[in-house]
Amino acid sequence: MAFTQATAPTGLRTNRELSADNSIPERHIVVATIRTAAPRLGLTASVISTLEAMLSCLAPERNHHTVFASNVTLSFRRNGISDRTIRRHAATLQEVGLLVRHDSPNRKRFTRHSGDGGKALRFGFDLSPMFDRLHEIAALAAEVMREKEQIGYLRTKIRAVANARLLDNPDDGTALTVLRTLRRKLTVQDCEQILAELEVCTVQAEAIGDRRSVEPTTMTDTDGHFVRHHHKSTIEHIDKEKRPQKNEMTVPVADAPITIAELLTACPQAAVLSLKRITTPHDVIAHARTLAPMMGISLNSYDAAHQRLGPIRAAATVWAIMQFHEKIKAVGAYFRAITTGSKSAEFSPEKLIRRLAAAQRQAA
Incomplete structure (x- = not known):
């Protein structure tokens, strides 16, 4: 997920929403991004929890x-871990480049302002490097999520091929070994190697799936249960194919296109998380694609929304959900429902954006 620093120069902020004091990324979003990117950063869950405790001490x-909090305060917020553990976690965070320690002569953490008020000395844990690298960390998090999706796909494919071999030969030792191997944590390379050892190409695996999907159509009338099941599947498949046409007919055509100014006004939460100024439709779409994975919206769901709503309307939907995502239990499921699912027929991104814009104006 792309973020903007809380201390961004005022000249880089183009409107009142972007220059507000609350432009600092929310703590839980920052922590969630780092947790997702943890395999790439080399951080454990315990170290990230200490970092979260440090973030909770920032105004x-x-x-x-x-962060000026003492080790005693940080230990309290970490449910009583030892002072030594706090120091070790701080050293780890410094090694990976997420904080810099500025120690005072007496090892206390405090700030001292000059007489004219223009300068200040701050001694403590400086988390500026972490905020500077949020865009990079967000890219790593998106990479981790893509890798997880790829591993999930390969594991499912391996299991399907292994089960197909067991149908032909229940004593197939290779297939049994492969199924036991799937209990372990595997990388993409491990999964690809297992597929190569099975010596089954992609075309064969897809042919197995096609044969199984066709088999119910050859059943006789005596196999009523299977015929009914196939009949139900056919109806659902037809509904899914016709649904985009139905939705296109029901979406109001009179809705005026969304402007960038409207989007920035309606969705300040998403706007302040961008590292660059949002000036073009391409900026809006690119930022939505970085926001979506970190909100729990899968790339497949986003691509489906992109196909149905178009690039700008799908991106605007992500921006809008970011504005009130805390009120949604499952953001990914909600996004699918309103863009391609059961509630998509009545959904209009334009109306949602304008309702949010009106709410922002009333709040101001």
């Missing part, structure tokens, strides 16, 4: 990212 409205 919502501030002009710096320095």
